[in-house]
Amino acid sequence: MSDEDNQKYMENNRRLWEEWVPVHVKSGFYNVDRFVEGADSLNALELDEVGDVEGKNLLHLQCHFGMDTLNWARLGAHVTGMDFSESAIEQANQLAARCSLDARFLCCNLYDLPQNLMGQYDIVFTSYGVLAWLPDIPSWAKIVASYVKPGGFFYIAEFHPFAMVFDDDAQNLQYRYPYFDCGAIKFEVKGSYADRDAQIGTKEEIGWDHPLSEIINSLIENGLQIDFLHEFPYSVYQQLPFLIPDGNEKYVFPDGKQPIPLMFSLRATKP
Ligand SMILES: C[S@@+](CC[C@H](N)C(=O)[O-])C[C@H]1O[C@@H](n2cnc3c(N)ncnc32)[C@H](O)[C@@H]1O
Structure with a gap:
């Protein structure tokens, strides 16, 4: 895969995100009004594992339209959010003004x-x-590590790469996509994850699979020390159609199905 192809694919994805942003801002999935009224958009997991952010400088990578970034600001952090979608950054600035929160957003x-x-x-x-x-995960990790202060940390909560190998339209676990990085994978766009019926002009989304070992080793190779890696048999999102809500903002495997890891979280410190 040439670098030029990757640039072209990321540009396709950027156009897709430009279309998704207005859909997401209006969606029940994100429920912006609830956030404005004071509810957290962050999940218990990251609130607990990141801990107290009062007075801390926090950089949020790929911040979408800034709701989680602003949640950290509401908890006392000095926040900077970045994303490649112009409409996401525009909406993030509007949301900051609506919530009277200080934040810097960068496109x-x-x-x-x-x-x-x-x-x-x-x-x-x-x-x-x-x-x-x-x-490119090694280049991502180099950038991530360069922004962490000595004594500071990087934190990620993410869908587990192992869960990504299964068909997300099938009613049971059916192996469909590679686990190891085999280059770009094209998917047909069907609305958005926040609104399946949204009318979207961009027809393809392009993604890349990255094994857990590559993510971890790239961070280590760039000077970060892993404090923990946690794997979870539940998701904060209906990742697979047969998962059921547990009534506690989590999606879990129904009784009788052996769970696989659906999410992971990791914290890594710069010595
Ligand atoms: C699923 S969203 C992040 C989710 C976030 N947890 C949320 O729900 O608000 C992914 C974000 O990554 C951004 N993104 C994708 N590729 C990017 C890139 N190459 N550079 C910067 N942002 C990118 C998209 O614009 C999008 O806002």
Whole structure:
């Protein structure tokens, strides 16, 4: 896969995100009004594992339209969010104004961040549905590590790459996609994950699979020390059609089905 192809695929995805943003801002999935009224958009998992952010400088990578970034701001962090979708950044600024929260939002491709943002942060944060949009994990890890202050940490909560190998339309676990990175994979766009009926002009989304070992080793090779890696048999999102809500904002395997890991979280510190 040439670099030129990856640029072309990321540009396709950027156009798709430009179309998804207005759909998401209006969706019940994101429920912006609830957030404005004071509810958390962050899940108990990351709230608990990231811990107290009061007074900390926090960089949020691939922040979408900034709701989680602003949740960290509401908890006392000084936040910077970045995303490559212009409409996401526009909406993030509007949401910050609506909530009277201070935040800085920056629009650029993650791989161009070093040319657009200086400095280091106590916490570099990213979550749920970020890595599969990125073609190159070693370069991602180099960028991530460069923004962590000595003594600071990187935290990610993400869908487990093993769960990504299964057909997300099938009513049982059917192996469909590669686990190891085999280059770009094309998927037909069917609305959006937040609204299946949304009318979207971009017809394809392009993703990349990255095994857990590559994610972890790339962070280690860039000078971060892994504090923990956790794997979870539940998801914060209906990742597979047969998962059932447990009434506690989690989706779990029905009784009788052996669970596989659906999400992982990792914290890594810069010594
Ligand atoms: C699933 S969302 C992040 C989810 C976030 N947890 C949320 O629900 O608000 C993925 C984000 O990654 C962004 N993105 C994808 N590829 C990117 C890239 N190469 N550089 C910067 N942002 C990118 C998209 O615009 C999108 O906002």
